[in-house]
Amino acid sequence: MSFYERPEHEPCVFYNSWKTDSSNNAVLLLLFTATSTIGGEMAVDKKDALTAIISGGSLSGLMVAIVLKRLGFRVTVFERSTTVQSQGAGIVLGKWSTAFFQEFDKTKTEIALYYTLRANYDGFIKEGYINDISAAAVKDDRAEYFMGKTVVSHSYDSHLKAVNVTVRNGDGSEDHFVADLFVCAEGGSSSSREIYFPGLPRTYAGYLAFRGLVPEKDLEPDTAKTLIHSLSRSFSTNLAVPGPNGATTVGNRHMNFVWYNTIPEGAVLDKVLTDINGKRRPFSVSAGYMPQSVVEEEIHPRAFAKLSPQCLEVVMKTKHPFVQVVTDVIASSAVFHDGHVILVGDALSGARPHTTASTNQAADHALRLFLTLKTNTCDLSGLKAEWEPGSLQYSKYLWEIGAAIGNLSQFGDHPMNVDRQMPHRALEEWMKVGEPK
Numbered sequence: 203m204s205f206y207e208r209p210e211h212e213p214c215v216f217y218n219s220w221k222t223d224s225s226n227n228a229v230l231l232l233l234f235t236a237t238s239t240i241g242g243e244m245a246v247d248k249k250d251a252l253t254a255i256i257s258g259g260s261l262s263g264l265m266v267a268i269v270l271k272r273l274g275f276r277v278t279v280f281e282r283s284t285t286v287q288s289q290g291a292g293i294v295l296g297k298w299s300t301a302f303f304q305e306f307d308k309t310k311t312e313i314a315l316y317y318t319l320r321a322n323y324d325g326f327i328k329e330g331y332i333n334d335i336s337a338a339a340v341k342d343d344r345a346e347y348f349m350g351k352t353v354v355s356h357s358y359d360s361h362l363k364a365v366n367v368t369v370r371n372g373d374g375s376e377d378h379f380v381a382d383l384f385v386c387a388e389g390g391s392s393s394s395r396e397i398y399f400p401g402l403p404r405t406y407a408g409y410l411a412f413r414g415l416v417p418e419k420d421l422e423p424d425t426a427k428t429l430i431h432s433l434s435r436s437f438s439t440n441l442a443v444p445g446p447n448g449a450t451t452v453g454n455r456h457m458n459f460v461w462y463n464t465i466p467e468g469a470v471l472d473k474v475l476t477d478i479n480g481k482r483r484p485f486s487v488s489a490g491y492m493p494q495s496v497v498e499e500e501i502h503p504r505a506f507a508k509l510s511p512q513c514l515e516v517v518m519k520t521k522h523p524f525v526q527v528v529t530d531v532i533a534s535s536a537v538f539h540d541g542h543v544i545l546v547g548d549a550l551s552g553a554r555p556h557t558t559a560s561t562n563q564a565a566d567h568a569l570r571l572f573l574t575l576k577t578n579t580c581d582l583s584g585l586k587a588e589w590e591p592g593s594l595q596y597s598k599y600l601w602e603i604g605a606a607i608g609n610l611s612q613f614g615d616h617p618m619n620v621d622r623q624m625p626h627r628a629l630e631e632w633m634k635v636g637e638p639k
């Protein structure tokens with residue numbers, strides 16, 4: 203059987219179905235052929251496929267959504283954001299991400315991560331990013347994606363062997379759903395994870411990343427070509443990323459910078475993480491929300507003191523920088539309630555960014571899920587023994603490497619300015635540990 207053929211299924215439990223309006227915003231239509239009440243929840247007729255609700259419609263949520271859809275599940279993704287925001291991130295596709303796209307990407311066009319995933323999941327086509335493909339090629343009524351809907355709670359009903367999920371809409375109203383499988387793909391700050399690991403800390407690693415984007419055309423002609431790393435207990439990574447409407451041609455791209463700075467907990471960190479509304483954010487301040495005083499008093503002076511002329515130019519020409527703190531959080535298990543609830547991606551383990559491999563992690567979790575379920579799609583109980591160990595091992599492996607690189611860079615005692623190969627050698631040492639199979 204190829205990856206793209208749909209397997210046959212045993213009749214399975216409940217399903218809810220939704221329709222969207224033409225702008226893909228949520229217009230919720232619950233389709234019932236018969237209704238009954240189960241514990242105050244709405245229950246619907248039995249249909250021929252398992253159902254999955256995915257909380258979080260970013261990278262890992264979408265990768266798992268694609269896998270489940272191809273396995274024949276009816277899948278619904280709830281994403282709390284109301285818009286797709288460019289994180290300005292240059293995401294490096296690693297081994298498993300590449301493998302994922304090789305197996306599951308039907309568009310076979312240039313990969314624009316989020317939009318390629320959406321095209322393959324629910325046939326959503328974003329002009330400029332995904333071209334030359336008809337939505338009909340991938341459109342499927344078993345895949346729905348809703349923005350502006352936050353999963354606020356879930357609970358397992360052991361009698362029904364199903365998960366009750368409550369979703370809050372933008373207007374504050376709530377809807378209740380039932381699914382066979384609940385996938386928590388909520389990222390590092392996951393609230394659903396809290397149910398299983400109350401109080402699990404997401405700890406500050408002691409440093410943060412100032413980040414931003416500059417149109418390439420705003421830079422001096424040679425800057426993009428000659429950008430170099432500047433290493434003095436901080437490091438800056440600069441890379442070209444697609445510009446407006448996915449443009450990848452020279453001169454039309456954006457220059458993206460990620461610049462790590464050690465800032466101990468205290469007044470300066472509080473200042474950097476306080477947005478224009480005076481709110482102290484826990485982990486990040488988005489582009490456009492950083493006060494100009496922070497830019498002028500905390501970012502620019504550091505840039506002048508530490509960065510090479512090319513990196514400095516990028517930082518100084520960034521109109522709306524943003525900041526993300528680097529944190530550590532890793533859960534010790536990923537499967538709950540006999541396989542009816544799973545944690546994936548950063549919700550399971552928010553590794554530090556230095557491995558540039560968290561998308562790999564999302565792909566690893568999704569690919570393993572496919573391999574585990576493809577022989578018996580309806581047997582979720584096998585996930586604990588067959589999917590969880592490898593997923594946890596890979597996440598732990600990434601987390602350890604990321605922490606080692608970050609600690610070496612920010613806190614290590616090493617002559618960076620003398621021996622520029624040292625971080626590479628350190629990375630190679632860590633890589634000798636070998637990737638888990």
Ligand SMILES: Cc1cc2nc3c(=O)[nH]c(=O)nc-3n(C[C@H](O)[C@H](O)[C@H](O)COP(=O)(O)OP(=O)(O)OC[C@H]3O[C@@H](n4cnc5c(N)ncnc54)[C@H](O)[C@@H]3O)c2cc1C
Nearest residue numbers: 258260261262282293294352353388389547548558560561
């Ligand atoms: C500085 C930096 C650089 C990075 N560079 C790279 C790189 O080069 N390569 C790489 O592979 N990775 C990189 N990463 C990491 C990568 O961006 C993340 O690992 C990846 O986005 C994780 O995907 P995720 O889907 O698990 O979580 P997220 O992307 O965090 O997505 C979680 C989603 O869930 C939604 N959500 C949360 N709670 C709810 C709820 N209750 N209901 C509904 N929706 C909810 C959120 O709105 C969000 O959209 C970098 C990260 C940082 C900080």
